[in-house]
Amino acid sequence: MIKEFVIGTELAPAYYGDLLEFIRRYYLMPGDFTEIRRDGLRLVFRAWMDEGIIYGEIIAGENLKLILEYPAELGEWAEAIYEDIFTSIQAFEDLMRQHTVYFAWVEGEDIIPERPPTGRGMASKGIFGSSMLLVYVLFFGVNIILFIILGFYAVIAILLMQLGIILLSDRIYARMGEWVITPENPSVHIIQFQLPEDEFKFFIDKMGNEAILKIKREIYRLSLAEKRPPTCEDARGVLERYGFRCNPLYERSRTVNLYSIIEDAAGAFGIPVPRIVLSNTMIANAAATGPSPRRGLVLVTTGLLVQLTDEEVLAVIGHEMGHLVGRDPIILFSIVSAEFVMRLTVLLPVVLVSPLLYIIIAMGIIFFVAKFFEARADLLSAMVIGKPEVLARALRKIGYQKLALEKSGSQRISGWTAWDPHPPIYFRIKRLENLRDYENVKSPLIRSAVDVVRGFRDSLRQFF
Numbered sequence: 001m002i003k004e005f006v007i008g009t010e011l012a013p014a015y016y017g018d019l020l021e022f023i024r025r026y027y028l029m030p031g032d033f034t035e036i037r038r039d040g041l042r043l044v045f046r047a048w049m050d051e052g053i054i055y056g057e058i059i060a061g062e063n064l065k066l067i068l069e070y071p072a073e074l075g076e077w078a079e080a081i082y083e084d085i086f087t088s089i090q091a092f093e094d095l096m097r098q099h100t101v102y103f104a105w106v107e108g109e110d111i112i113p114e115r116p117p118t119g120r121g122m123a124s125k126g127i128f129g130s131s132m133l134l135v136y137v138l139f140f141g142v143n144i145i146l147f148i149i150l151g152f153y154a155v156i157a158i159l160l161m162q163l164g165i166i167l168l169s170d171r172i173y174a175r176m177g178e179w180v181i182t183p184e185n186p187s188v189h190i191i192q193f194q195l196p197e198d199e200f201k202f203f204i205d206k207m208g209n210e211a212i213l214k215i216k217r218e219i220y221r222l223s224l225a226e227k228r229p230p231t232c233e234d235a236r237g238v239l240e241r242y243g244f245r246c247n248p249l250y251e252r253s254r255t256v257n258l259y260s261i262i263e264d265a266a267g268a269f270g271i272p273v274p275r276i277v278l279s280n281t282m283i284a285n286a287a288a289t290g291p292s293p294r295r296g297l298v299l300v301t302t303g304l305l306v307q308l309t310d311e312e313v314l315a316v317i318g319h320e321m322g323h324l325v326g327r328d329p330i331i332l333f334s335i336v337s338a339e340f341v342m343r344l345t346v347l348l349p350v351v352l353v354s355p356l357l358y359i360i361i362a363m364g365i366i367f368f369v370a371k372f373f374e375a376r377a378d379l380l381s382a383m384v385i386g387k388p389e390v391l392a393r394a395l396r397k398i399g400y401q402k403l404a405l406e407k408s409g410s411q412r413i414s415g416w417t418a419w420d421p422h423p424p425i426y427f428r429i430k431r432l433e434n435l436r437d438y439e440n441v442k443s444p445l446i447r448s449a450v451d452v453v454r455g456f457r458d459s460l461r462q463f464f
Helices: 013-026 072-097 119-127 133-167 169-174 197-207 210-226 232-241 258-269 302-307 310-325 328-344 348-353 355-385 388-398 400-405 409-417 425-433 444-463
Strands: 002-008 033-039 042-049 052-059 063-069 100-106 179-181 187-194 251-257 275-279 286-289 297-301
Touching (some): 002 072, 013 033, 013 042, 133 169, 169 286, 197 210, 251 258, 251 302, 251 310, 286 310, 297 302, 310 328, 310 388, 328 348, 328 355, 348 355, 355 409, 355 425, 355 444, 388 425, 425 444
Antiparallel strands (some): 002 063
């Protein structure tokens, strides 16, 4: 049988050949693969198995094609080759991002250079996930201080404070974005200059990271101030003054009508279009929150728009809409609040025996239950948007490093027991790719809870 896989890339044309060379050098190792030949932007190979031979062909481009021909009994091996080549592409793109200069802007909004990843930014990404559970964990320390000051009245104060976080969560998220996306200004424009690695590293060593922001501001003044998008022609003089060659083959541009994507998702779910904010950082992320679907807010980063296609962005937004229609922030707040009250009443004798052990167990249970709601959001995206395989592909791109780690049995189990509301990514991808009857699911939450419990059970069986 013959199967063709299409993998979208974020590479400029100058690096299509480099990608093939990267795959040949670091994945198609002699011994496992034979008859490896490259002809321009085409790479062919053979993989010898006991049951037969897999013939492979890779054609590089913005949408890379992987064509595999194999006997039916080698289907699992063919899927493994696809997964490994997919991972190789993501690894190469990660390397390219290290010497890429990004320009992003929203029409009608102020020009704001990309924010580099910082410790604070990474912390914010972890704290303000869709469930905001980590916010509640932080309140353990606040709880102690309030009990010292207020005594028993601290219970009321703490519950009101947690409820206030939920009711104001849309405003908290809004402060994390640089731009507001509206029907009047719906599109995000992104241009990448993927510069030669040696030139970029020499420049950074000599001038420092701040010089990149200076370059970006100069190019913005030459182009956007004149109401034109940055092009290689605009950038050539600036880049050459700093020692960079500006070749159009290093350039890749994209315009994303983000408002339209989110409007389509909201329409499919039957809810009003939420407020949309965009954060100009290359960390690929999206989140949604709000006390109700009518007061919802969606946060998207430019990194997500760089890494994913429009179709993949829509599937990810479908996941976030699943949180909104499911009112997950309110439900999880209720669960955490119930545990808090029980901790101070019915379970107090148990807590006093070993407070630390209790916290570890209680939080482990809460985060495990939170996985039901993340799995439900995946399922709702599949049911409403209708493309579970697209969401699976988006998760592969965003989480390929974690996916590689989860090939180890111990890592899979730690993914289930970690204080993370998301199930392990290998489970989410496999579940989405194997969904068949999702249109007829009557209770997405019950179905998701059962799937999560089975996934955890299967990981234990495989390990032991």
